[in-house]
Amino acid sequence: MDPHQLPPSHSIKRWLLTTNHKDVGILYLVTSLYFLIVGGVLALLFRLQLAGPGLNILSPPAFNQAVTIHGLVMVLFVVSPLAFALANYIVPLQIGARDLAFPRLNALSYWLYLFGGLLVVISFFQDRTLDVGWTLYQPLSSAFSPYVGVNTGGLGLALLTASVTVSTVNFVVTIFRSRAKGLRLTALPMFTIGILLTVLMMLYAFPALLAGIILLASDRILGTVYFTSPQGGAILWDHIFWFFGHPEVYIVLFPALGVFGDVLVTFSRRPLFARRIIIAAMVVVATLSFLVWGHHMFLTGMHPDVRRAFTVTTIAISLPFDAIILSFIYTLAKARIELRTPMLFVLGSIAIFIIGGITGVFLGSIALDYVLRGTYFVVAHFHYTMAGGALVGLIAGVYYWYPKMTGRMFSEKLGRLQFVLTMIGFNMLYFPLFLSWEMPRRVPLYIEKLMPLQQIATIGGFIFATSFLVMFWNLLYSLRYGEPAGKNPWGAHTLEWMTESPPPPHNFDGTPTFADGRLSFIAANGAAHGEPETHLSPWPFMLSLASFVALLGLTTHILISVAGVGLLAFSVLGFAGERFVSREEALGERWPFEHVDRMKLAWWTFISSEVVLFGVILSAYVYVRTASATWPAPGTLLDISHGAMNTFILLTSSLTVVLALASSRVGNRVGTVGFLAATLFLGTLFLFNKYNEWSELFSHGITFSSSLPASTFFLTTGIHGAHVFAGLLALAYLLARALRGAYIGKGHETLEYFGYYWHFVDIVWVFIFPLFYLV
Amino acid sequence: MRVWVYLSVFAALVLMTVLELVLFSLPLPRLIIDMSIVGLAGGKAILIALFFQHLAYEPRSLSAFALLGLGSVVAFLFLSVYSIIGIVFR
Numbered sequence: 001m002d003p004h005q006l007p008p009s010h011s012i013k014r015w016l017l018t019t020n021h022k023d024v025g026i027l028y029l030v031t032s033l034y035f036l037i038v039g040g041v042l043a044l045l046f047r048l049q050l051a052g053p054g055l056n057i058l059s060p061p062a063f064n065q066a067v068t069i070h071g072l073v074m075v076l077f078v079v080s081p082l083a084f085a086l087a088n089y090i091v092p093l094q095i096g097a098r099d100l101a102f103p104r105l106n107a108l109s110y111w112l113y114l115f116g117g118l119l120v121v122i123s124f125f126q127d128r129t130l131d132v133g134w135t136l137y138q139p140l141s142s143a144f145s146p147y148v149g150v151n152t153g154g155l156g157l158a159l160l161t162a163s164v165t166v167s168t169v170n171f172v173v174t175i176f177r178s179r180a181k182g183l184r185l186t187a188l189p190m191f192t193i194g195i196l197l198t199v200l201m202m203l204y205a206f207p208a209l210l211a212g213i214i215l216l217a218s219d220r221i222l223g224t225v226y227f228t229s230p231q232g233g234a235i236l237w238d239h240i241f242w243f244f245g246h247p248e249v250y251i252v253l254f255p256a257l258g259v260f261g262d263v264l265v266t267f268s269r270r271p272l273f274a275r276r277i278i279i280a281a282m283v284v285v286a287t288l289s290f291l292v293w294g295h296h297m298f299l300t301g302m303h304p305d306v307r308r309a310f311t312v313t314t315i316a317i318s319l320p321f322d323a324i325i326l327s328f329i330y331t332l333a334k335a336r337i338e339l340r341t342p343m344l345f346v347l348g349s350i351a352i353f354i355i356g357g358i359t360g361v362f363l364g365s366i367a368l369d370y371v372l373r374g375t376y377f378v379v380a381h382f383h384y385t386m387a388g389g390a391l392v393g394l395i396a397g398v399y400y401w402y403p404k405m406t407g408r409m410f411s412e413k414l415g416r417l418q419f420v421l422t423m424i425g426f427n428m429l430y431f432p433l434f435l436s437w438e439m440p441r442r443v444p445l446y447i448e449k450l451m452p453l454q455q456i457a458t459i460g461g462f463i464f465a466t467s468f469l470v471m472f473w474n475l476l477y478s479l480r481y482g483e484p485a486g487k488n489p490w491g492a493h494t495l496e497w498m499t500e501s502p503p504p505p506h507n508f509d510g511t512p513t514f515a516d517g518r519l520s521f522i523a524a525n526g527a528a529h530g531e532p533e534t535h536l537s538p539w540p541f542m543l544s545l546a547s548f549v550a551l552l553g554l555t556t557h558i559l560i561s562v563a564g565v566g567l568l569a570f571s572v573l574g575f576a577g578e579r580f581v582s583r584e585e586a587l588g589e590r591w592p593f594e595h596v597d598r599m600k601l602a603w604w605t606f607i608s609s610e611v612v613l614f615g616v617i618l619s620a621y622v623y624v625r626t627a628s629a630t631w632p633a634p635g636t637l638l639d640i641s642h643g644a645m646n647t648f649i650l651l652t653s654s655l656t657v658v659l660a661l662a663s664s665r666v667g668n669r670v671g672t673v674g675f676l677a678a679t680l681f682l683g684t685l686f687l688f689n690k691y692n693e694w695s696e697l698f699s700h701g702i703t704f705s706s707s708l709p710a711s712t713f714f715l716t717t718g719i720h721g722a723h724v725f726a727g728l729l730a731l732a733y734l735l736a737r738a739l740r741g742a743y744i745g746k747g748h749e750t751l752e753y754f755g756y757y758w759h760f761v762d763i764v765w766v767f768i769f770p771l772f773y774l775v
Numbered sequence: 776m777r778v779w780v781y782l783s784v785f786a787a788l789v790l791m792t793v794l795e796l797v798l799f800s801l802p803l804p805r806l807i808i809d810m811s812i813v814g815l816a817g818g819k820a821i822l823i824a825l826f827f828q829h830l831a832y833e834p835r836s837l838s839a840f841a842l843l844g845l846g847s848v849v850a851f852l853f854l855s856v857y858s859i860i861g862i863v864f865r
Contacts, residue, residue, distance in 0.1 A: 204847045230864045239855040290847050294854065302858035309854070592836035604837055608844035615848025619855060626856050627864045634799065647792050655785040658827050662778050752829070759827045763820045769792075770812045774799045 006505055006535050017536040019103035019580075020505055024110050025089030026405070029398070031114055032081040033472070038121065039073035040465055042066045046444070047429075047461040050454045053446050063444040064131035069120065069153075071134030075252065076160055077117045079390050083255035084167065086397045087195045089405055091171065093496035093503060094189045096180030096512035096585075101173040101598050103582050104537050104575070105166050111544030112163035119156030119551060123149035126555065130154070133442055135245065136212075138227035138237035142219040148555050154217055155551040161210040162547070164202055169605045171199040177598045179589040180495070182514030186279060189494040190265075190272065191397070193279055194258025197286045198251050203605065204290065205247040207612035212240040214719065215620060222704045224711035226620065231627035231708055235300050239623070240616060242293035250289045252386055254282065256393025257324065260346050263400050264328055266492040267343035268335035274327045281320035288317040298369045307366060314364035321357055325350065340490070341415030345396035348423050349389060356384030359434065372437055379441050380433035388426055395422075395471065402475065403489045407501040408482030414474035421467035428460025495519065505535060511587060522587070531581050539575035546571045576733060599749065603756045614764050617719060621712045621771065632709050634774050637702070642693040643773035646686050647765065653682035654762045657755045664738075664748035672743055672751075676735045679758070683728045690721050713772055720768060723761045730754060784826045791815050 006023070007014040015027065046066045049058045058066060088106065092099055100106045123129035128147040132140045141150065175196045179188070188196070216237075218224045226232040265272050272278065294302065294310030328350060337343065359381040362368050372378060402410050432453035439446050446454065488497040498519065499508050510521030546567035553561025584598055593601050625631055634640065656678040663671025694714070697703075702710050734754060737743065743751055795812050825831040830838050 200843075204844055208851070233864075235859065236855075239851070239858070243851050243855075291850060291854075294858065297858075300858075301862065303860055303862070306854055306858040593834070595834050596837050600833075601837075604841055608841060611841075611844035612848055615845070616851060619848065619852040622852060623855055623859070627859050627862070629863065640796075640799075644792070644796060648789065651785065651788045651792065654788075654823060654827050655781060658781045659778065662781065756828055759823050762827075763823050766816050766819045766823070770795060770816045774795060774812050775809045 014536075016541050017538055019099075019107045019537050019540070020535045021088050021092050021099045021103065021106060022405070022503065022505075024106050025085050025087075027110050028081050028085035028088055028113070031110075031117070032078050032085055035073050035077040035081070035117055036468065039070050039078055040468065042070040042073070044461060044465055046070070047458040049444050050446070051458040053448050053451050053454075055444075058444060060444055061128060061131060064133075064442070065124070065129050067442055068130045068133055069124070072130065072153075072157070073117075073120065074391075075134065075248065075386065076157070077113070077120070079252040079386065079394065080164075081113060082391070082394050082398075083195075083198070083252065086191070086259070086394065086401060087171065087255065090401055090496055091192050091195055092174065092178070093404075093499065093507055094192045094494055095175060095178060095183060096495050096508065097174060097178035098506050098508075098533070098585065099582065100170050101178055101582075101584070102170050102602065103535070104540055104580055105170050107537065107540035108543060109163045109167035109170065111541050112159050112166065112547065115544045115548035116156045116159030116163060119159060119548065120153050122552065123152035123156065125149075126152055135241055136216065136237070137241075138216075138234045142216060142227040151217070151220060152552070152555045154213055154220075155554065158210065158213050158217070159547060159551060161206050161213070164206045165210075165606070165609050168199040168203045168206075168609070169602050171195060172203065172605045173598050173602050175199075176593050177588065177590050177601060178585055180512045180514055180585075181587045181589055182517070183589050185591065186276065187514075189258075190261025190275075190278070191255070191258035193282065194254040194256075194261070197282055198254040201247045201251050201254070201286050201289060203609050204612050205244045205251060207609045208240055208616045209244040211613050211616035211620070212237065212244065215240070215617070215715065218704070218711075218715050222714075224704045224715050225708055226624070226711060226715070229624070229708050232620070232624045235297070235302070236620060236623055236627075238297045238300060239293070240620065242296040243290070243616070246293040246296065247286075247289040249382070249386065250285055252390040253393075254286070256349065256390045256397070257282065259393050259397035259400065260328060260350060262492070262494060263342045263346045263396055264331050266400075266490050267338045267340060267346075268332055269338070270331055270335045272327065273330035273333075274323075278324050278327050281323045284320045285317055288313055288320075292317055295364055295369070298366050299373050311364060311366055315361065318357060318361050318364070325354060325357075341410070341412055341419060342396045342400035342490075344416065344419045345392055345399065345422075348419060349393040349396060352384055352388030352392060352426065356381060356386075356389055360385065374440055375437050376433040376439045376441055377437035380430045380436075383430045383433070388430070392422060392426070398471075398475075400490070401496070402478070403485030404496055404501045404503070406479055406482070407485050408478050408480075409485050409489060410474050410478040410482055414470055414477075418467045418470040418474065421463055421470060425460050425462075425464030425467055429457050429464050430460070432457045432460075506533075511585070513587060514589075515587075530583070533582055534580045537575075537578060537580055539571055539578060542571040543568065543575060573733075597749075599753055600756075603753045607756055607760050610760060614719075617716055618767060618771065621716060624708050624712060628708060637709055638713065638773055639693065639696070640773050642689060643769045646689050647769045649682050649686045649689065650762045650765050653679045653686070654759050656682065657751075657758050661748060661751045661755055664743045664745075664751050667745040669738075669741070669744045673735065673738050676731065676738055676751075680728060680731050680735055683724055683731065686724055687721060687728070690717065716768060716772070720761065720764055723764070727754075727758050727761055730757070780826060784822055787822060788819050791819050 006018060006020060015023065018024065045058060046063055049055055049063055120129070126149040129149040130136070130153040131150070132145050175192060215226045219227050227234070227237055261272055261278065291313045292310060294306060295314040298307055359377070363372060363378065363381060399410060399415055436450050436453050439450055485501045487499065487501055490497070495512060498512070508521065510523055512519060512521055546564050548564070550561050550564025550568055553559070553564050656675045660672050660675035660679065663675060697710070704711055704714050731754070734751065795815050798808055798811050801808065830841065
């Protein structure tokens with residue numbers, strides 16, 4: 001098969017191998033809608049249970065599982081991926097790029113997402129899946145939920161975080177480096193601005209979730225005591241989870257805000273009012289989103305100063321939203337509004353979101369939070385925000401860009417019908433939950449007097465579900481029978497509407513540019529020069545399948561895991577060895593990274609996420625030490641000589657890496673190979689020394705579960721050691737290539753990129769050594 | 776980048792590590808020792824980032840970008856630890 005040509009769209013091969021951003025967008029769209037059905041059916045099941053105060057449709061464990069998986073699936077596997085379905089398809093078109101910066105990584109992030117979701121689904125069929133609430137509170141999910149399915153579900157979430165990391169790196173580099181000439185960051189369409197801020201938040205939020213999952217998995221599988229000891233326990237988990245969890249609210253919301261911006265402009269025929277203020281407000285929200293997590297913890301008894309600080313930030317974060325909503329309303333004032341289906345959904349979504357936002361301010365008050373915490377008021381509030389604001393807003397996006405994706409118009413009549421059903425169903429479902437504020441959430445039974453409200457909610461749930469059936473029918477029917485859409489059925493002004501519907505594989509016939517202040521196309525497309533770009537690769541699918549098998553084996557049979565690791569090694573080599581042509585646009589707007597090539601920016605983006613991963617793990621260590629009345633004095637639990645020796649070894653290895661790079665630059669083959677080999681030796685020596693240290697501790701009866709000092713040491717140095725091991729595997733590959741003449745004179749950038757990773761691992765050790773051995 | 780710069784940075788890193796070990800055994804108040812050792816670790820990290828990872832020679836935008844993640848971690852560390860100051864866990 002020619003990897004430069006895409007097979008026809010009815011070919012299964014195309015969908016398994018494609019790396020084209022539009023195909024990957026469609027894959028995300030279909031998969032997120034599949035998970036919407038999964039999460040929706042679970043919701044209907046527990047709404048049926050709640051139709052009466054003492055019904056027995058779901059057993060209490062089944063109710064807990066349904067509620068938990070509904071929450072996780074909807075937040076992580078539906079709303080965000082639906083946003084990224086649109087982002088995959090639309091962002092490169094809006095910025096005038098031919099594809100994302102790293103098409104294979106884009107396909108990889110999709111397959112990791114799919115297989116992560118499949119692990120969560122499979123966990124249903126292993127005794128019992130996650131049943132502890134989507135917040136996975138401790139010690140409930142570490143000490144009191146000993147089911148295999150819980151582990152499988154957790155591994156599914158870990159795979160999802162890998163997908164998110166890959167995806168964020170890709171979008172950050174694409175939006176910063178692949179914009180059409182003259183397209184400044186502030187001039188980007190609102191949807192792309194929303195996605196840029198979303199991926200930046202994801203970059204720093206999801207590593208915290210990964211850190212939490214690692215600590216939790218370690219407690220459950222290895223027996224460490226992070227969350228089962230009182231000095232770590234519930235409050236440590238709350239900090240870690242909500243440091244991820246609160247930005248996640250804005251992560252799901254910002255793409256919808258972007259949709260609002262673009263749709264409002266198109267259907268009101270007016271520029272967005274105070275557009276720069278909206279952008280500034282979104283930047284402020286994105287920043288503050290990392291400083292408000294504590295309002296989920298007002299009842300934990302944390303220090304009053306910190307509670308006050310979190311109250312201030314929580315109230316403060318509502319102010320930029322006021323500016324955003326007011327700007328949207330001013331945009332509509334005196335405009336000739338065209339009430340087409342996307343616009344109806346945007347207006348409905350904004351109205352719902354206003355209610356969600358106002359009720360959120362209530363929860364920012366410590367006094368009110370004492371009453372409302374853990375009740376259906378909270379459930380109603382976040383559904384008004386995340387389901388009404390984000391999901392309904394994204395449905396507007398699906399309708400808005402459906403003609404571009406398919407080349408067909410949808411049925412306006414069915415779209416309006418869905419809108420009416422959505423508004424009625426949604427409000428019948430969730431508004432009674434505000435009034436059920438006396439009722440604790442996650443409990444299948446309730447007092448008699450709340451029955452009318454709960455029954456209205458259940459009826460509303462079924463109407464809301466019916467609205468999605470109308471949407472599915474509309475999208476499928478129109479795919480075949482819809483009117484041809486043409487290039488620009490809405491008369492919109494953003495770049496995606498200036499090409500065919502659906503666009504050709506290279507997106508534009510000509511290179512778009514805004515260099516002279518207005519859109520024009522330079523005749524020769526960049527893709528026409530040199531070797532054609534590749535659009536197919538089997539390795540993203542293979543890598544993800546291998547990861548899935550390896551993780552599934554951990555909770556089924558170890559031989560399956562071994563087979564998965566073997567397949568993973570094979571796939572990594574295949575991925576690394578494949579000749580895949582993907583060029584950056586020759587002309588492009590790249591501020592503020594004009595002088596940073598795309599690979600360098602990608603590595604630094606990845607390292608930023610690693611900073612948060614290790615930062616949270618080290619913070620957890622500082623936290624439990626602070627919470628502990630006693631801690632072993634330096635030199636009593638750990639032998640300082642081991643730590644000191646490993647410090648000198650790693651520092652030396654950092655030197656040999658830069659000397660290998662220096663040798664490579666001047667074409668010194670012996671030096672390059674020699675210093676790479678020295679680094680490989682030093683890294684191996686580091687791990688050997690670490691092995692000896694661990695063996696000594698084990699021989700003295702000190703294990704993962706001995707105490708918090710032991711748990712934190714083994715877990716932190718274990719994760720660091722795993723990073724060293726991964727670095728050594730990469731190093732062995734580089735050395736093998738260097739022995740065959742690679743990186744001499746040219747191609748030395750690869751060594752520099754590897755160095756970024758290796759030095760980062762060194763920096764982490766630079767902190768581990770004093771914190772664990774000397775302080 | 777000249778090799779002598781790499782060698783000088785390496786020498787400084789080794790020296791600072793030795794200094795950490797010397798400080799550890801000095802008869803000074805524990806708080807001063809701990810703060811100094813962690814400060815030296817921070818200094819070593821900065822040296823590695825600036826000269827081995829070449830941030831000193833990259834545009835400032837890249838350093839600022841790299842620092843964003845660090846900023847969020849510092850906020851997390853400070854607020855999470857401060858939240859339990861003075862609370863006894865048994």
